[in-house]
Amino acid sequence: MTAKRLRTAIVLAISAVFLLAWAFPIIWSVLNSFKTDSDVLAYPPKLIFSPTLDAYRDVLFGSGSILPNLISSMIISVGTTVVTMLMAVPAAYALARLRFRGKKFAGFYVLTTQMLPPVGIIIPYFLVLRNIGWIDTYQGIILIYLSFSLPFAIWLLVSYFEDIPFEMEEAAFLDGASRLRTLWRIIIPQVRGGIAVTVVFVFLNAWNEFLFAVVLSGNTVRPVTVAMFNFVSVEQTLWAKLAAVSVLAMLPVVVLGVVAQKHIVKGLTVGAVKGGGRR
């Protein structure tokens, strides 16, 4: 009994260490976002301080407001996610289920596009967008984001589709349902979890992307990841404001995560319970 308790205590202690390591930067950012710059730098770090909304007021309504940038990020991320999912779901289904020439090659090709280091393709991307006049436009950035989000989404979804027992489809076909109808009515509800996971990842990648954004954007389209850098100037780091922007930039992702969580957990367990099915 005591041995068991001891084990539980050790497991809890180790978990607590990991949790703290994970949570510390977030807690630190949230706390700092409510401090003044002099409180941020205070030693020992102040846990009790008079909180202020100054940093939030400045970054939201000050001269360098990041609201337009949050909106930019939202348009880019939602746009990328919607287009990606519309194309990735049918593509992944096809790769998982249909028999066609070059299927193996197509599946592998999708993966190889993920192998190129982004820095290597940034100049060609810049030139292509420049030539079609899409630098600093939403369609331009979304197009480039599709180049990495789409293969990733397809690759992720294929495994979910493959996990669905073929017999389910067979039953639907026997009842006279068309392939599209089967996909929509039978398959998609089964891979809801997988779709939720994919949506979260695609959205997250687009939301957090920096490298392409900084090169391919300009004054019109300027996501928050790029704008955030204005608070780390060459002169000084504006810690409180930087923390406030970080918290604001984290919010949409956290909300999405919470909303999707129900489906994600389900998505992770579905395959496990039913087992097999992979062919």
Added chain:
Amino acid sequence: MTSFTPTRRTLLKTGTAVAALATFAPAVLCQARAEDADLTPYKSAKIDWQQTKGETITVAVIPASYFENLIALTPQFKELTGIDVRFEKIPPAQIRQKSVIDLTSKTGTYATHAADPMYYALYAANKWVEPLDTYLNDKSLTDTAWFNFEDIIPAWRSANGINGKLYGMPYDGEVTIQVYRKDLYDAKGLKPADTLEAYVANAAALNAPNDRVWGAALRGLAGAGQNMYIYPSIFREFGGDWMKGGKLTVNGPEAEAALTWYVDLMKKYAPTAAANWNWPDIADAFSQGTVASYIDAHSSASVINNPQKSKIIGKVAYARWPKGPSGKRTTSIWNWGFPINAALSEKKKKATWLFIQWAASAETQARTAHRFAGPTKRSGVNRTSIWKDPDYIKLMNGFGPNFVEATMDALQHDTDVDWRPRVPQWPAIGDTMATTIQSALSGQATVKAALDEAQRRIEPMMRG
């Protein structure tokens, strides 16, 4: 009793409305700020400011107050010349990357950009930017007497020139100087160091980590503009020569002595974390009273004197770089300059030159510095005459004793155009040196091994 329970829909609605309001508010404010300004000082120049009227140029700058002040004055430039200027603010690391992409691809996106002086060798070798002498000597474009090019800090002019030709016009710059806590130094009867040896001795005398005071701090973070901004000064002061017999050499005996000094100082008397500090971190630590002295950009004075952050206002004084064993003092030569993109049309090049001439002129420099209406005044003006202006000196002396003297001495006597190796391969060399220096600072490699590794990696770059 009613309670407010927002549905998802009402929440979304309010959210959108607030967001929309906030998006447009800054635009309204900006419009209200545009003001009429006296253009007479500019109109006394004997050139036609309106000769490229109607042009639009895009200028890339970094997010920094000295550029913000310039941006605030652009309505005056538009009124003077009829040229529209669009500014794009890009973080320092990315502005180099983005402008090089623009220049290699000859797309002419940025008419000019805030350029790193170490990049002119690369720009000039590829003819990506125009030699500015042509524009300076063109009577229709420049009133030589009015612009008074010779008034611009000589060290910055030479730093921005390759083989005697100017490629970027200095706009704002800095030099590295000694910054120290006068109260702590006085309490121990110490004087600001005159030699690198004395600097270490001072640091040793004041180092008291148990009381949370460390003797000194220098930038340790790996980066061409971080530890490779400090180390070259030490290297030159130890008598180092980058181009020994025409071959770039970074692992000679002077290099070993210089890096040993740097590593020892940091290990013994700087906070452990300083190996990863950039200069804002040093200034933050100093302003909290935990560092007794540092050697870094004179422009950091505004941060350590910021009443909202600093606890040591009134306790700071300044001095030049301590002398090295070679008897030399070597400060940094840094300035953000404006080149002209060679991929532009002739008319756009002229418009860009007019912008550069306006930005670098004594009048605009003064209007963005001591005569600027906003809260931040520039400490990096490009004009010797302004550094002699009593109004400006009075403002700068607010930073503490000997600030103007130390800065001017550094600018006039301690600069050395070969402070860093000025070769087209610099971007890659700077990064390589930076990572190897950090491996020595963090104790992963010995000084000798780090320098040999740097030499081994740099040699193929110089061949290729």
